[in-house]
Amino acid sequence: MKKILIIILIILAQFTYAEVNVVTTTTVIYDLVKNIGKEKVNVDYISRGNQDPHFLEIMPSYMLKLRKADLVFKIGLDLEKWLPQLIDGSRNTDLKEIDLSTDIEKLEVPTKRLDASYGDIHPYGNPHYYLAPKQVKVMLKEILDALITADPEQADYFTNNYNDYLKQLNEKIKDWGEKMKKSENKPIVFFHASWIYFADEFNLNIKGYVEPKPGIPPSPSHNAETIMLVKNVGIKIIVMENYYDDSAPNQIAKITGAKVIKVPVGVNGMEGINSYFDMMDYIVDNISNNI
Amino acid sequence: MKYWLINFIIIIFYIQINAQSNINPRISLVGTFNTQTFLGKDVENKGKLIFNTPELELFIDDYLNPYAKATADIAYEDGEFNVEELYASIVRGLPLDVQIKAGKYLVGFGKLNEIHAHAWAFTNRPLFHQIYFGKEGFNDIGFNFSFILPTESFYSSLDLGIFKGDAISKSEVSDPENSDLVNDWRGTNPIFVGKLGTFFTLSDFTNIEVGLNASYGVHAKSDNFEKSNTFLGQSVNNTLKYFYGGFDFKYKYRPDQYTSLTIQGGGLWNHRDALRDYSNFGALISLLNQKSIDTFGGYIYLDYVFKKQFSVGLKYDYTNGIIGDDPSFFTLSNDDQNHTQGIEGWIGFYPVEHTLVFRLNVQHLTFSFASAQIKEPETTITLQMIFSLGPHKAHPF
Numbered sequence: 053m054k055k056i057l058i059i060i061l062i063i064l065a066q067f068t069y070a071e072v073n074v075v076t077t078t079t080v081i082y083d084l085v086k087n088i089g090k091e092k093v094n095v096d097y098i099s100r101g102n103q104d105p106h107f108l109e110i111m112p113s114y115m116l117k118l119r120k121a122d123l124v125f126k127i128g129l130d131l132e133k134w135l136p137q138l139i140d141g142s143r144n145t146d147l148k149e150i151d152l153s154t155d156i157e158k159l160e161v162p163t164k165r166l167d168a169s170y171g172d173i174h175p176y177g178n179p180h181y182y183l184a185p186k187q188v189k190v191m192l193k194e195i196l197d198a199l200i201t202a203d204p205e206q207a208d209y210f211t212n213n214y215n216d217y218l219k220q221l222n223e224k225i226k227d228w229g230e231k232m233k234k235s236e237n238k239p240i241v242f243f244h245a246s247w248i249y250f251a252d253e254f255n256l257n258i259k260g261y262v263e264p265k266p267g268i269p270p271s272p273s274h275n276a277e278t279i280m281l282v283k284n285v286g287i288k289i290i291v292m293e294n295y296y297d298d299s300a301p302n303q304i305a306k307i308t309g310a311k312v313i314k315v316p317v318g319v320n321g322m323e324g325i326n327s328y329f330d331m332m333d334y335i336v337d338n339i340s341n342n343i
Numbered sequence: 344m345k346y347w348l349i350n351f352i353i354i355i356f357y358i359q360i361n362a363q364s365n366i367n368p369r370i371s372l373v374g375t376f377n378t379q380t381f382l383g384k385d386v387e388n389k390g391k392l393i394f395n396t397p398e399l400e401l402f403i404d405d406y407l408n409p410y411a412k413a414t415a416d417i418a419y420e421d422g423e424f425n426v427e428e429l430y431a432s433i434v435r436g437l438p439l440d441v442q443i444k445a446g447k448y449l450v451g452f453g454k455l456n457e458i459h460a461h462a463w464a465f466t467n468r469p470l471f472h473q474i475y476f477g478k479e480g481f482n483d484i485g486f487n488f489s490f491i492l493p494t495e496s497f498y499s500s501l502d503l504g505i506f507k508g509d510a511i512s513k514s515e516v517s518d519p520e521n522s523d524l525v526n527d528w529r530g531t532n533p534i535f536v537g538k539l540g541t542f543f544t545l546s547d548f549t550n551i552e553v554g555l556n557a558s559y560g561v562h563a564k565s566d567n568f569e570k571s572n573t574f575l576g577q578s579v580n581n582t583l584k585y586f587y588g589g590f591d592f593k594y595k596y597r598p599d600q601y602t603s604l605t606i607q608g609g610g611l612w613n614h615r616d617a618l619r620d621y622s623n624f625g626a627l628i629s630l631l632n633q634k635s636i637d638t639f640g641g642y643i644y645l646d647y648v649f650k651k652q653f654s655v656g657l658k659y660d661y662t663n664g665i666i667g668d669d670p671s672f673f674t675l676s677n678d679d680q681n682h683t684q685g686i687e688g689w690i691g692f693y694p695v696e697h698t699l700v701f702r703l704n705v706q707h708l709t710f711s712f713a714s715a716q717i718k719e720p721e722t723t724i725t726l727q728m729i730f731s732l733g734p735h736k737a738h739p740f
Contacts (some may be wrong), residue, residue, distance in 0.1 A: 098546060107696075110739040111540035111550060112498035119491070136739035140412070143440040143491060170699065199465050268695055297601050297650070311670065 072202045075121040077132045078193030079103050079319035080150065080182045081191070083328045085125060089193055092206050096121075098138070101325065104295050106172070106267070108134045110141070111166035118142035122202055125195065126154035128167040136233045150198045152191045156181045161249050171200045172267025183317060184249035185225045185332060190216060224329055229254070231340045238343045239285045241278065241310075242300060243292030246317070250335075259285055262292070262301050270300035287340045293317045359526065368405035371733030373461050374398070375548070376400050378726045384719035400461065402733075409429050410436040414448075416457045416459075427482065431558070441589020443488040449482040451502050451538050451554045453609045454591040461729050462697070462738070464605065464656050465689050466644040466704035473664040478511045485533070487585040487643045508534040511585065523596060530711075532582075534560030542740070548598045550740060556589035562615060562676075583633075585615035585676075595740065601651040610641030617677045636679040639665035644687075652693050665710055665718065673726035680713040700729040 064154050065185040072093045076082040089095065098114050099105040105127070108114075117125060128151035139147060148334040158177030166173050181187040194215045200207045220253055234253040240251070243262045251258050260281050264274035281287070292303045294314040301312045315335045316322040325331050360383060404414035407603055416428035430446025437443065449457050456476070460468065472480050485506030492499040519618045540554040563583040591609035619634045640662030648654045664678040666685075687706040694700070704725045710718040 107600060108737060109597075110737050111544070112500075112540075112552070112740065113544045113550070118497045137737055137739075143435050143442060145435045145440075237478045295600060 062303045063144045067107070071206075072123065072199060074123045074125065074241075075117050077124070077126045077135060078182070079321070080129070080317075080328055080331070081125045081195075083293055083319040084188065084217075085195055086190065088210055088213045089199055090209075090213055091207055092203065093199065099132075101316060101321030102295055103318070104293070105131055105168070105318075106133075108132075110134060112135050112141065114138050115141035118147060119144050121147055123148050123150055123198055124199070124245055125150045125152055127182060129158065129176045131179035148198070148202070150194065152194050153177075153179065153181065154194060155190050156187055159252065169304050171263070171265025174272060178245065178248050180246035180317075181249045183247060183335075184253040185221065185228060186253055187249055188221065188328065189218065189220045192221070220329070223334065228332060228336045229335050232256075235340050238252075239287045240339075240343060241282060241287050241290045242294050243290065246293065247338075255337075259287060262304065263292065275300055275304060278304050281309050289313050289339065291315060291339060296324060315339075322323050352721075369402050369734045371731065373400045373402070373736070374462055374728075374732070375400075376728045377466075377555045378722065380724050382724070383720065383721040384721075386721050391418075399421055400427065400459070408443060410434065427479075433530045437472055437612070440491055444487040444489070445485070447484045448482065450483050450485075450504065450506060450536055451487065451588070452476075452481045453589050453611075454552065455609060456481045456552060458739070459732075464654060464691070465644060465658055465687055466702060466725050466727055467685075467687055467706050467723075469609070469640075469642035469658075469662075470666055470683055470685050470708075471642065473666060474662050474664040474678075475611055475613060479510075479713035481510045483507055483534075487536075492543075495542060497543050499539070500514065502536075502540070504536040505533050506536060508532065508560055508562075511558070511560065515589045522623075525546070530561070530564040532561035532564060532603060549594075549596045551595075552593045552740060554589075554591045556591065556611075557586070558585075559585040559587075560585065563618075583616035583618070585613065586613045588614075593740070597686040602644075603648045603651070605648075606643070607645045607646075608641065610639065613638045613640075613676060615677070617679075624687050638676070640664075641709040653687070654693070655692035656689050658687040660687070666708060667721075680712065682711050684709050684711070696735065698731050698735065701727075702727040 067162050072089065074089065074093055074095045076085055076095065078099050079101040079105045081098050082095055085093060085095050087161050094161055098117065099108055109277065117137055121144065124135070124139070124147055125338075126135055126149065135149075138328050139149070158181075160178040161175075162173060162175060166175055182191065192214060196210055198246045199210045203210075236255040237257050239257045241260050244256060245261055245263070245266045247256075247258065250256070259276055262270050262275075262278060264271055270285075282304060283288070287308075290305060290314070292298065292301055293311045294316050298312060298314060303310045306308065315338060316325045316331055319325060319328060319331055321331065322334070325334060344507075374397055377395045379393045379557040380390060380394060382390060383391070399419045400722055401416065402415045404412065406412050411431055411433045412426060413427070413431040418425050426447065428446070428448045430444055432442060432444040434442055436476065449459070451457050453465070453470065468478070468480060476482075483506040485504055487502055487504035490501045492501055502569040536556070536558045538554060538556045540552065542552045544550050561582050562585040589609065589611045591607075593607040595603060595604065597603045606639065614631060614637050617724065620635055642658060642660045644656055644658035646654055646656035661682065661684050663682050664675045665681050666683045668675060675717040685708045687704065689702055691700060691702040691706040702725075705722065706725075706729060707720060707722045709720045712718070
């Protein structure tokens with residue numbers, strides 16, 4: 053009898069198991085989906101937290117992930133140029149692509165005709181909005197709507213989780229805002245042009261980038277210009293994503309005395325960074341304490 | 344043909360410039376410029392700097408509808424325009440999730456053949472490709488059906504194709520008996536190609552892909568075979584068949600976006616009906632004798648990319664047959680007596696991603712004959728520049 057009950061429970065557990073299969077292009081989205089979907093959603097991701105999401109090789113293993121998915125969430129704005137090839141390779145006709153940038157107030161949308169001489173410019177606007185916590189609220193709403201559409205029976209469950217997470221996020225935003233107050237209008241240099249939304253939210257004064265143009269490797273002449281800039285303006289920190297090569301920032305720092313701060317911009321992008329909150333805590337603490 | 348292609352290219356560019364709509368096809372252009380010098384006892388223009396005519400490839404591709412895509416690749420090489428590839432593929436929506444590709448394209452035999460030469464880490468096509476498929480690789484007209492196999496924990500696929508067979512028996516191969524038959528050497532017999540590919544993720548940074556390939560069909564057919572052998576009273580089939588069995592692998596370790604180590608290789612076993620030419624009896628008698636031959640060719644290379652912008656590599660090649668021979672029916676893919684070996688090294692510089700590549704490549708070939716014939720080793724030094732203009736697709740593993 054006991055054995056029969058256990059078997060029945062196991063069978064029932066199968067029916068209550070996660071029904072929506074989701075793949076996210078980045079680990080930041082992965083963390084957000086996990087917090088709303090919890091055990092009712094199976095989530096996997098493509099780009100690791102310590103990987104540059106701009107450039108990914110087309111791996112059949114990614115196609116296999118997408119093959120089983122109902123939804124794929126992406127940052128959009130041309131960040132994941134590799135995604136269409138993966139979706140084609142997955143041959144998944146039922147896969148729904150959710151672009152989380154749809155309702156984002158986009159920054160740096162080009163107003164003139166672009167060509168490759170401008171570097172790796174995103175024609176629809178800067179896609180790094182996930183580094184601004186207020187924009188993450190927009191992402192969360194988009195995720196909630198998509199999950200409810202995919203599994204309407206769990207609408208209440210998803211909505212409750214969404215509300216809980218949003219409450220935590222609002223508290224965190226307040227906390228991060230407090231910490232970043234002392235950084236307001238302070239000059240700063242970043243490695244790559246991915247911090248415009250972050251700087252906008254926390255009123256940082258971006259003076260320049262180590263890359264001469266987005267996606268273009270640092271050159272000796274541009275390094276010299278950056279050294280002059282850091283010295284003249286009195287910039288104290290150079291902030292960079294931890295997956296970029298730090299030789300040019302270190303060279304600039306050595307000459308100017310500025311400090312290079314390498315931060316993760318993905319969940320699991322560094323040991324101990326297991327959530328979006330961990331990631332933003334790390335970024336905010338390191339910038340606010342050193343700027 | 345040439346004028347048609349030029350007009351076509353002009354129209355495509357005109358449409359692209361004047362209709363800034365999102366439904367325009369994607370157009371990209373790849374230019375290749377090779378400057379070479381040849382070293383060796385018997386080579387022509389020994390030590391001279393040869394500036395080859397730049398080559399270009401114009402790619403036009405995009406979705407036709409939500410289920411299908413189309414691609415055209417028009418190449419300008421050696422002063423001539425050619426349609427390198429022109430195909431459509433149904434990528435989703437078919438039963439069993441099969442993908443169908445139809446048209447003219449690089450056939451999926453081995454890992455390297457499907458990749459365009461300008462995207463390789465090195466300069467020279469593997470020697471066995473040149474012997475068994477020709478200078479342009481295995482490029483043929485036909486249909487391919489691709490299936491994903493139900494292996495849950497790793498990716499594996501099966502490709503089955505039927506092709507015209509032009510890449511297997513080249514039209515320029517001369518009939519030993521009758522040069523008028525040059526253009527109808529194989530008749531209309533299709534060939535069959537199959538590929539089984541498997542991809543394993545070993546760790547976050549390490550992946551390996553292995554494949555098995557096969558191709559089967561008729562490589563030559565002629566009534567002349569029988570005529571010539573009535574003299575001997577020996578029976579010779581007028582249909583000569585071949586079987587190619589291939590393997591390939593690619594291992595890549597990529598700990599970060601700046602560094603990678605690739606080890607890739609492949610090989611081909613060729614089993615075919617062949618005719619031997621015994622023309623030493625004099626001009627009046629030309630005897631043919633049929634037998635089966637088994638030959639082999641393969642390559643392996645290692646490419647190390649560091650600081651994202653630099654690469655160094657080494658490739659070893661072996662194949663039956665003598666590279667550089669004028670194609671004839673009794674040489675090249677039918678040659679089980681002689682072989683060529685090659686060693687190739689390179690240094691590459693990629694200033695910004697793969698939009699521009701500079702590469703210094705050295706290839707040394709040695710030739711070995713079963714007879715007393717001698718061909719001196721040849722060394723080719725190539726300085727190569729490749730640029731890629733237009734939308735840049737992500738690189739396949």
